[in-house]
Amino acid sequence: MATANLDSVLEGRRSQPSQLIEVLQDIQDLYGYVSEDAMEQVAGGLGIPLMEVYRVACFYKAFSLQPRGKNVITVCTGTACHVRGSDLLIDQVRGQLQIEPGETTRDGLFTFECVNCLGACALGPIVVHNDAYNPHVTPGKLRKMIDKAEEEGKKEAAYGKTGKA
């Protein structure tokens, strides 16, 4: 099934090297990350060397080469957010999930990232949780947010097990 999806991404763009970044973006949206397997298929599909695909995928921060968690938590560390205490938020995530920026928890539920500026400095400190922008976050709010996501994740996992059985 995964291959079928990748085929649909490549559809109509084969042998067009200029479409590389668009294709990689679509793959990123589809799977949440760009796998080595996908990169090889893209190289074959667009007719460019594997090195070129890998180089581009490495260069842009928008492409993740590792599988990402279900919940992506991005903390803004720009000047305005920093002044308003974004380092407290980073410490909160670190303490609660036991991961450093750029890492994913072992259960695959959370990925924690830091970003330099989101361009919404008046709303700082900002935390992005799966494309939802949360303004004026405090460590307490962040803790509740993570707890809620964790509960939901566990519920889903449990439901998935019972559903299959």
Add this chain to the structure above:
Amino acid sequence: MQQQVTLTIDGSTIRAARGTSVLEAALGYGICIPHLCHVPGLKDTGACRLCIVENVQNGRSRVTTSCTLTVQEGMVIRTNTENIKRLRRNIAELIVAEAPNSRAVQDMAVRCGVREVRYPFRRENCIQCGRCVRYCTEMWRANALGFIGRGKDRKVDFAFGNRRDICKKCQSCVIYCPMSVTPCGGPMKPGEEKLCGKCESVELMAENAYGACVHCELGKGFQCSRHAM
């Protein structure tokens, strides 16, 4: 028919084919502009910045890398002004500080007039000249090597860091790497890096006959394109 243009390098009038770089034109006439990342037959990227020259236009001079500067009619180039020498010495010092364990790089620096290095030695094994990457991509079309990452984390590597099977085993990356020429005294111990002073006679010769290619022995070390010809 090949179109020719006339330009002036260091006061001498030179005719060169349209489309060639200033560096190639100068080397063809025996004017030595120190260079490191240039390999004849490959695209120039201006990675090492050693081949900087002054391009004089309307009485103003702009400093650019001569390998990426194509010849134009009536161009005036100066390769050995005090300003250029000073800048070049600084660049050479930075390159030596980055990778002291190479005779090619050491000789290059001595040729550029470096007597002591004012920067801390970083002991990297790569100066990111891109000779290996360009040879791999352009000459062999193997595309096994490439620059990975960006900024200070940029490095030369295989795809995914482990795809050696794409390599065509031509060994060009080793032959063309300036790091593959070890210093006369062997690799230096950490903390004891210094500029090799054994080639000072060559430095003197180069300083006396500045601007002229002396077919220096150094050329063999850093694979000067004159020796490759």
